[in-house]
Amino acid sequence: MNRNANIDSRKRTEPLLRVVKRAELTGRQIVLLRLLAVLLALAAGGLFILCLGYNPVAIYTRILSGATRSPMAIQATAKIVIPLLITSLGVTLAFKMRFWNIGAEGQIIMGAIFASYFALFHADWNHWVLLGAMALAGILGGALWGLVPAFFKARYGTNETLFTLMLNYIALYLISWLQDGPWRDPGSQGFGKIARFDKNASLNKVFGVHCGWIVALVLVAAVFIYLRYTKQGYEISVVGESQETARYAGMNVRKILLRTMALSGGICGLGGMIQAAGADITLTMGVAGGVGFTAIIVAWLSQLNPVIILAVSSLFGILEKGSSVVQSDFGLSTDCADVLQGIILFFILGCEFFIRYRFVGRGHGEKAK
Template identity: 75%
Template sequence: MSTQTGYMSKEPLLRVVKRAEKPTRQIMLLRAEALVFALVAGGVFILLIGYNPFEIYGTILSGAFRSKMAIQATVKVMIPLLISSLGVTLAFKMKFWNIGAEGQIIAGAICASYFALYHSSWNHVLLVTVMFLAGIVGGGLWGLIPALFRVKWGTNETLFTLMLNYIALHVVNFLRDGPWKDPGSQGFPKIARFDKNAALDKLLGVQIGWVVALALAALVLFYLRSTKHGYEISVVGESSDTARYAGMDVKKIVLRTMFLSGAVCGIAGMVQATGSDITLTNAVAGGVGFTAIIVAWLSRLNPVTIVIVSFLFSVLEKGSSVVQSSFGLSTDCADVLQAVILFFVLGCEFFIRYGFVVRKKGGAA
């Protein structure tokens, strides 16, 4: 009796429990309600800082679509976000917490930039192809490092991949200040702008990275749903023990999948450096790798939904920048507005899957 009493006394006042699966219609209704609450909460914030919420929201939408140039800019924001979201999805499906998309983007950009800087005289098609492959290899190898340590020594992949982000960032700083420094840079050191021959071509006024991104979305969808490797990823994600019992080589699957996850993120770095920035900077990832994690989870790791959510995020990002310039708002205000909206949307996803149980009197929940 005393043991039972002691056990109950240790039971927390509030527990998080997993909910039963809700019908799709109910989930969609909850998400719609969350979006409404997000807009209302964001409107309250806008009122508190002295602006008209309807005017601000209207500017966000018009800022993303008001002209052909604005639409092109929105698509440019979407490209690296969509690609890197697809990259982390591969790892997350396997329950491998790849928080290193930023570093993998940078690694892919570094490898592609080498050829853009030192082999710009090659045939254009050959050069772009080699840069594309270099981005794949660079990002893939950067993603493979934590996977190797995980399967061999059981290291924590969350911390490992996170720390590799900063190493990759400092590699860019080293290259910028040392071997790749532009001799003509005045004041602050920088890496030279790429030759026109090393820049990605444009289609409909936007660098062809958007075609690459959509093609990758289709490939990742096919890979996860229609291939043996995709099935193995799902099984390992559900239970490593079950995968081993079924005769699967779990270590091989982890290594292969993390290489692919990093490779896709490396493509995002290559596309950003050679298609949008036309040079290599320490802002080539620009936080996209972390936003990609949110996009992937909001989309429930579904490549089709990732395309839609990435687009909505890009509209919010581009529209917020127009709000800053049009109303003189600081970057912090725009970031707070985005955070308020995301808070409600992400909170909705949490309550769809989980709920709180309060301990009843006497210790029973």
């Protein structure tokens, strides 16, 4: 039998594609790969828009310009970005510890409820004292809602994913009860809603946007430093990697778990307070409005890096604001923005695979490097 026949047979039996581990890529190559993924996502999204019968270039440019064309547009975009940014920072702390906190939604709501108490019943306090009390109450509310699942996880090993998720609904319907019951606005003529906050209880505006943006930016820096340079931040990463190792190193895992979840929930709660007192000026059932879930996506897309979270949540804000402009200008539903978000997410997550592996086609093995 000659050698050529052998090679033929080999080609036939070799699998069409196989997965090969890549050399470690440099940081720059990884960034390029991710950018490529975003471009591909935009292309795929464009295809989707094309199928709907619109010009993708026009839509994309309108999204961008719609969100940034005027100071007013930018202010509106910022208003969307603030709660998302704060919440993403909050869940990042938990995720760094591999604690799957998908209860940010509930933590935001609890923060808003706690803060609203002061806004509704102590509106006569000095403005700054009142805001301080509301902020603290917001943090406390969120922290409490974060501590509950953490306590049960530390104590009985319960599943935090389900636990935090279920707490969302408890928080949500707590508002429903409050607005139909004890906190119902007497002036609403029987409507189940909570009264508008007194001006004294709402956040001041800076450059036309409520001052929550300053808090958000401070938090970006704080979370960045906390995770990277403090002892507690170091503890969080060790616990996240392996609780066994943390115990071995003499860390009190239970304490770290509780502390981190209190912080994570507290930040989300503060976000809730800011949303209620800054944007809504009242407490409604839409105070969280799905931000707690979008924040999970933002945090992961940003690889749990606070600085990248700032960029990614801004992009998400632009997409959301821009697509509402597109809706009024072109009649294209804002739901399409969600589809685009989904496509981007799909491509970015898919690209993680290509950072570590690559495909080798049949018969190309010997040339492979």
